[in-house]
Amino acid sequence: MEDLENLIKLQQLDSNILSLKQRLESIPLEIRKIDSFSQEIEKKYEEEKKKLTNLEKRKRDKERDIQDINEKIKKLKERTPQIKTNKEYQALLKEIQTVEEELRKEEENLLIILYELDDTRKKLDEVKANLEKRKEELENEKKNLEEEISNTKKRIELLKEERKEIVKKIPHELYEEYIDLMKKHKGIAVVQVKDSVCQGCFLHIPPQLYVEVKLDQSIYHCPQCGRILYYKKQQQPVQVSSE
Ligand SMILES: [Zn+2]
Known part of the structure; x- marks a missing residue:
């Protein structure tokens, strides 16, 4: 996505x-x-x-x-x-x-x-x-x-x-949501899920949600902290370059 x-x-x-x-x-x-x-x-x-x-x-x-x-x-x-x-x-x-x-x-x-x-x-x-x-x-x-x-x-x-x-x-509504989460969570709105654990609040997310996050088909939120979750594939880490 x-x-x-x-x-x-x-x-x-x-x-x-x-x-x-x-x-x-x-x-x-x-x-x-x-x-x-x-x-x-x-x-x-x-x-x-x-x-x-x-x-x-x-x-x-x-x-x-x-x-x-x-x-x-x-x-x-x-x-x-x-x-x-x-x-x-x-x-x-x-x-x-x-x-x-x-x-x-x-x-x-x-x-x-x-x-x-x-x-x-x-x-x-x-x-x-x-x-x-x-x-x-x-x-x-x-x-x-x-x-x-x-x-x-x-x-x-x-x-x-x-x-x-x-x-x-980024769609406007999604951006607004991001900004709200940023304010709520001291600047961290999007977090990685690592071994089923939300790296924002360290909750073990439900297995079904973990599978869905891994599939990367939609925007998912942590059920506890509400942050946007993503799964980082080992082979292709997300590259952010400033060039
Ligand atoms: Zn969380």
């Missing part, structure tokens, strides 16, 4: 269109995910950079401290010629010693900062290289998804054209 064949083709087209539309709806969400992931990556990098900036500031502060201490030592030493007594001289020496002690400590601290700075710079370089690579990957993924959107839209348009041609061949 040609009507049934057209209905099967129509169902396959509609199923294809439906799944393409679902895919189309899901893509923007994926793109938004990629965008927010990119922003996260950027944020992480900025945080690492901030660490480096802080360390650099600490280094400058420490260097200034050391300079101040050196200045202090210099001034203390300049006082030496004016010293009159041994007691005063000993006191000055002790003061210089204390400040020199402070200088050593601060120089050690500076060294620690320099090591940290070196580490952080290396780490930042690594992070940057990784992030740039990942960002590039994300950009590519995004581009692919955007391409997929336009390809899917084109594909849907083609299928809709094909659909129009098939609808023209």
Whole structure:
């Protein structure tokens, strides 16, 4: 029966269109995910950079401290010629010693900062290289998804054209029935019967009906879900091509 064949083709087209539309709806969400992931990556990098900036500031502060201490030592030493007594001289020496002690400590601290700075710079370089690579990957993924959107839209348009041609061949009443069934059963109106089982609701259909469906002489419905049934012959599967 040609009507049934057209209905099967129509169902396959509609199923294809439906799944393409679902895919189309899901893509923007994926793109938004990629965008927010990119922003996260950027944020992480900025945080690492901030660490480096802080360390650099600490280094400058420490260097200034050391300079101040050196200045202090210099001034203390300049006082030496004016010293009159041994007691005063000993006191000055002790003061210089204390400040020199402070200088050593601060120089050690500076060294620690320099090591940290070196580490952080290396780490930042690594992070940057990784992030740039990942960002590039994300950009590519995004581009692919955007391409997929336009390809899917084109594909849907083609299928809709094909659909129009098939609808023209189907009697009006039958088409209306098909549309009603589509609405009732979430987009599946025409189903295969496989080993006596309706593939829409999985009812075992009566043997007589199974025989009739196999004979392919008329339009038959599942007694339970009401969908239009068809039997797929092993040798000649129904071909739906979009070409
Ligand atoms: Zn059924």
